[in-house]
Amino acid sequence: DADVTQTPRNRITKTGKRIMLECSQTKGHDRMYWYRQDPGLGLRLIYYSFDVKDINKGEISDGYSVSRQAQAKFSLSLESAIPNQTALYFCATTTTKGLADNEQFFGPGTRLTVL
Amino acid sequence: GQSLEQPSEVTAVEGAIVQINCTYQTSGFYGLSWYQQHDGGAPTFLSYNALDGLEETGRFFSFLSRSDSYGYLLLQELQMKDSASYFCAVTSGAGSYQLTFGKGTKLSVIP
Numbered sequence: 100d101a102d103v104t105q106t107p108r109n110r111i112t113k114t115g116k117r118i119m120l121e122c123s124q125t126k127g128h129d130r131m132y133w134y135r136q137d138p139g140l141g142l143r144l145i146y147y148s149f150d151v152k153d154i155n156k157g158e159i160s161d162g163y164s165v166s167r168q169a170q171a172k173f174s175l176s177l178e179s180a181i182p183n184q185t186a187l188y189f190c191a192t193t194t195t196k197g198l199a200d201n202e203q204f205f206g207p208g209t210r211l212t213v214l
Numbered sequence: 215g216q217s218l219e220q221p222s223e224v225t226a227v228e229g230a231i232v233q234i235n236c237t238y239q240t241s242g243f244y245g246l247s248w249y250q251q252h253d254g255g256a257p258t259f260l261s262y263n264a265l266d267g268l269e270e271t272g273r274f275f276s277f278l279s280r281s282d283s284y285g286y287l288l289l290q291e292l293q294m295k296d297s298a299s300y301f302c303a304v305t306s307g308a309g310s311y312q313l314t315f316g317k318g319t320k321l322s323v324i325p
Contacts, residue, residue, distance in 0.1 A: 132312075139222070141301055141317040142257065158314075189256060202247075203313065205256035 102126045103206040105190050111212045112180050120175045120209050122190030130193045131173040132203065133157075133165060135186040142189065148173055180213045187211075216240040218316035220302055225322045226292055234287045234319045236302035244305040246278050246285045247313065252298045260287070260300075289321075297323045 103124045112118050122131065133145040134157075144157030146165040154165060162184060166174045177184055190206040218238045226232035236246065245264040249257040261271050263278035263285060275288040289296055299320050303313040 134315075139317060142303075142313075142315040144312065144314070147312060157312075202259040202262065203257075205258070207256050 101207065103190060103192055103204050105188075105206040105209050107209060108207065109210045111214060113214050114181055116180050118177045118180055118211070120177075120188055120190075120211070122173045122175070122206055124171050124190075124192045124204075124206075126192055126194070126204060127170075128192035128194040128204070129170065130195070131167065132191040132193075133163075133173065133175045134189045134191065135159065135184075136189060136208075137186050145175065145188075177211075177213075180211075182213045185211060185213045216304055216306060216314040218302055218304060218314065220300075220316045220319045222317070223320045223322070225324060228292055228294060228323055228325050230292050231288065231290045232292060232321065234289075234300050234302075234321070236285045236287075236316055238283050238285075238302070238304050238316075240283075240304050240306050240314070242306040243280065243283070246276075247303045247305070248274075248276055248287045249301045249303060249315075250298050251301065251318070257301060292323050294323050294325075297321060 106121045130149050132147040134142040136142050143159050145163050148154050148167045151167050164176045188209045191203040193203045220236045247262045248260040251257040261276035269276045273290050278285040299318040301315050301318045303315045
């Protein structure tokens with residue numbers, strides 16, 4: 100079983116719709132991240148959370164919101180989707196305990212298309 | 215802010231050695247990581263350098279020079295399966311565990 104899972108894996112939606120992407124992890128990690136990836140632009144950080152009560156904006160948080168429902172779950176919402184939010188979205192986790200520094204574990208990604 | 219520069223594409227022959235360079239500009243630099251991503255897949259961690267010098271992970275080496283704000287990933291005995299995108303990423307601030315990624319280098323290994 101995968102340690103970091105994302106649902107849905109693929110989604111097409113219309114402009115203006117609200118959509119939620121979900122991430123779950125069984126690694127017991129405290130830190131979780133949401134990134135988006137666009138061709139030629141690498142991975143850019145949207146939001147990150149160091150624990151259930153700690154949420155932080157990343158480089159490109161506008162148009163997005165997040166919820167850390169439990170240590171294992173971190174959801175990303177697009178309140179009103181727009182076409183330039185079409186991208187590949189990754190969730191990642193890490194821990195401050197016992198790992199090589201900065202080893203983040205990524206989920207399989209969600210490919211979102213906004214029409 | 216932070217910025218990273220790495221070549222967009224590199225092509226190398228199976229069995230050869232290839233080096234992917236990364237230069238960065240950042241405040242409060244803490245370390246440089248490398249990630250591999252195959253087409254359609256998730257990024258996976260390869261290596262991390264916090265101190266100057268060379269780290270070895272199997273067929274791969276990663277190097278860091280803090281004074282030059284420069285690092286590289288060196289892949290030897292290239293295999294077709296090494297065809298992938300490679301991203302350098304910097305961490306700024308001790309214990310922050312927040313990464314800023316470069317735009318990635320697409321490595322094509324040819325027979």
